[in-house]
Amino acid sequence: MSDDTSLNLFQQQEANRRRTVLLVIGFVAFFAWLGFGGDYIYYLSTRDAPRTAYHHVFPWLGIALTVIALLTAWYAYATGPEKVLWSTGARPIVDPTDPQEKQLVNVVEEMAIASGVPRPRIWIVDDPDPTAFAAGTDPLHAHVAVTRGLLELCSREELQAVVGHELGHVKNLDVRLMTLLAALVGAVALMHDGATRVLRGGTNLGGGGGGGSRGGGKKGGAGPLLAVLLVVWILSWILAPIITQILALAVSRKREYLADAMSAQFTRNPLALASALQKIEGAVAPTAAIKRGAAHLCIADPLGRRLTAREGLFADALATHPPMAKRIAILRGMGYAQLKKEGGGVA
Amino acid sequence: MGSIIFLVVLVVVAAWLIGAYNGLISLKNQTLNAFKQIDVQLKRRHDLIPNLVNAVKGAMEFERSTLEAVIQARNQAVKVNATGPEGIKQISQAENALSSALQRLMVVVEQYPQLKATGNIGQLQEELTSTENKVAFARQLYNDTATQYNTKQQQFPTNMVAGLAKAQPADLWEIEDQAEKAVPQVDLSMKPKV
Numbered sequence: 001m002s003d004d005t006s007l008n009l010f011q012q013q014e015a016n017r018r019r020t021v022l023l024v025i026g027f028v029a030f031f032a033w034l035g036f037g038g039d040y041i042y043y044l045s046t047r048d049a050p051r052t053a054y055h056h057v058f059p060w061l062g063i064a065l066t067v068i069a070l071l072t073a074w075y076a077y078a079t080g081p082e083k084v085l086w087s088t089g090a091r092p093i094v095d096p097t098d099p100q101e102k103q104l105v106n107v108v109e110e111m112a113i114a115s116g117v118p119r120p121r122i123w124i125v126d127d128p129d130p131t132a133f134a135a136g137t138d139p140l141h142a143h144v145a146v147t148r149g150l151l152e153l154c155s156r157e158e159l160q161a162v163v164g165h166e167l168g169h170v171k172n173l174d175v176r177l178m179t180l181l182a183a184l185v186g187a188v189a190l191m192h193d194g195a196t197r198v199l200r201g202g203t204n205l206g207g208g209g210g211g212g213s214r215g216g217g218k219k220g221g222a223g224p225l226l227a228v229l230l231v232v233w234i235l236s237w238i239l240a241p242i243i244t245q246i247l248a249l250a251v252s253r254k255r256e257y258l259a260d261a262m263s264a265q266f267t268r269n270p271l272a273l274a275s276a277l278q279k280i281e282g283a284v285a286p287t288a289a290i291k292r293g294a295a296h297l298c299i300a301d302p303l304g305r306r307l308t309a310r311e312g313l314f315a316d317a318l319a320t321h322p323p324m325a326k327r328i329a330i331l332r333g334m335g336y337a338q339l340k341k342e343g344g345g346v347a
Numbered sequence: 348m349g350s351i352i353f354l355v356v357l358v359v360v361a362a363w364l365i366g367a368y369n370g371l372i373s374l375k376n377q378t379l380n381a382f383k384q385i386d387v388q389l390k391r392r393h394d395l396i397p398n399l400v401n402a403v404k405g406a407m408e409f410e411r412s413t414l415e416a417v418i419q420a421r422n423q424a425v426k427v428n429a430t431g432p433e434g435i436k437q438i439s440q441a442e443n444a445l446s447s448a449l450q451r452l453m454v455v456v457e458q459y460p461q462l463k464a465t466g467n468i469g470q471l472q473e474e475l476t477s478t479e480n481k482v483a484f485a486r487q488l489y490n491d492t493a494t495q496y497n498t499k500q501q502q503f504p505t506n507m508v509a510g511l512a513k514a515q516p517a518d519l520w521e522i523e524d525q526a527e528k529a530v531p532q533v534d535l536s537m538k539p540k541v
Contacts, residue, residue, distance in 0.1 A: 099469065099470065099473065102470070102473065103473055103477075106473065106474075106476075106477035106480075107477075109477070109481065110477060110480045110481050110484050111484070113384060113388065113481050113484045113485050113488065114484035114485075114487060114488055115488075116377075116381065116384075116488050116492075156476070160480075266484070268487070
């Protein structure tokens with residue numbers, strides 16, 4: 001078993017490193033397309049303009065957007081964990097005084113030992129709804145946050161299992177990808193709002209340019225190409241936030257099963273996680289403190305979306321988490337297999 | 348053409364050799380590190396016990412034998428621990444004895460409501476639970492890592508590099524069955540009184 005999981009762990013770490021790089025490349029490439037695509041459209045529309053009029057030759061828009069995207073990606077990577085924690089209103093536990101907090105610190109320390117990662121920084125979100133999440137760029141700079149509601153609701157063993165799940169995400173580098181994604185989703189949403197205004201000006205220019213090319217007599221050449229480019233380009237602008245959202249959903253579902261399995265490996269107590277998940281599932285109220293951008297980081301969908309209860313094409317495309325019932329069933333299966341094995345050993 | 352194929356094969360074999368060798372060395376160091384972690388946690392436990400005993404001593408005059416068993420087991424464990432990693436068998440025996448002595452003490456503490464009523468004992472119990480868990484998890488990580496290391500160095504084809512990497516099977520941290528199993532029995536016999 002340990003050899004198997006270690007292989008999985010290694011593959012998962014590699015996959016996460018690769019996906020993080022791909023995410024950054026995709027992010028920058030998307031912005032480069034927005035920029036250089038706009039430049040090209042502008043170039044086509046001004047190509048046949050009179051000699052004295054403005055000719056768009058230098059792709060300043062593309063260069064500017066690419067540089068912005070690079071800076072954003074770097075900024076998201078450097079400050080992602082802080083931004084995510086800040087957006088949830090978490091506060092760090094420095095000197096635990098209250099017995100519940102002390103227990104949380106102990107439990108996190110225990111799980112750090114069991115998983116073999118350095119002790120992460122511990123945060124509390126003062127929200128009555130039970131949930132937990134991890135953030136960070138690597139195991140050395142990791143953060144684990146739980147809500148006050150989780151501390152109230154869960155027994156020590158259940159808390160241990162939930163923290164084990166989060167440290168599973170830390171150990172296999174899920175946190176790197178997920179934190180970066182959370183930060184990028186936020187950045188795109190922000191930039192999109194700002195850029196929509198610029199875009200409105202851009203379409204006006206493009207429309208005027210299209211008229212100009214018709215007058216130039218190149219009907220078969222630039223006209224349709226220009227129109228298609230323009231439509232795709234505008235669609236890209238409009239869809240940017242949705243695309244990043246779907247990306248955020250797609251990366252988070254499968255790894256929940258793996259983190260569940262890692263928690264079971266650390267605690268040797270899969271039934272504790274099963275009962276913790278059941279309790280978290282039972283608390284239907286959405287977590288007020290967790291915004292949409294950080295939802296994919298949590299142990300269970302904090303927005304209380306009922307999609308999580310179902311499986312299928314639609315749910316697969318839109319839910320951040322796999323069906324809770326299936327996760328619980330898998331953990332129970334592990335628990336009973338373990339009991340059977342131990343029972344056989346004793347008898 | 349033939350020499351090119353030969354060269355390619357040579358490069359592939361060399362790359363595999365390097366990978367397998369480095370994999371073994373990495374596992375070896377992980378195993379050593381995991382062992383160190385147990386040591387850290389054991390030391391922590393040894394430091395905690397005198398405080399624990401002092402805290403409950405006054406209220407538990409008539410359970411002197413339980414307390415003495417804990418102190419004795421602790422001193423024995425500290426002594427054996429000084430011998431270093433070579434004596435893993437003796438260390439694990441002494442630590443297991445200490446674990447069961449501590450667990451007996453905790454069962455006894457459960458029976459004194461006036462002890463539990465003072466907030467100190469609640470915190471102390473949490474500390475002790477955590478310490479015991481930390482020792483157990485450190486042991487678990489060591490055993491997992493050591494098993495992985497042992498499996499790797501015995502499996503074909505990595506076993507051919509094992510000599511080169513000076514890989515030796517690592518001893519696992521044995522959990523003594525009697526000591527571990529005795530505890531729930533004690534627990535059960537005490538239950539009716541609570």
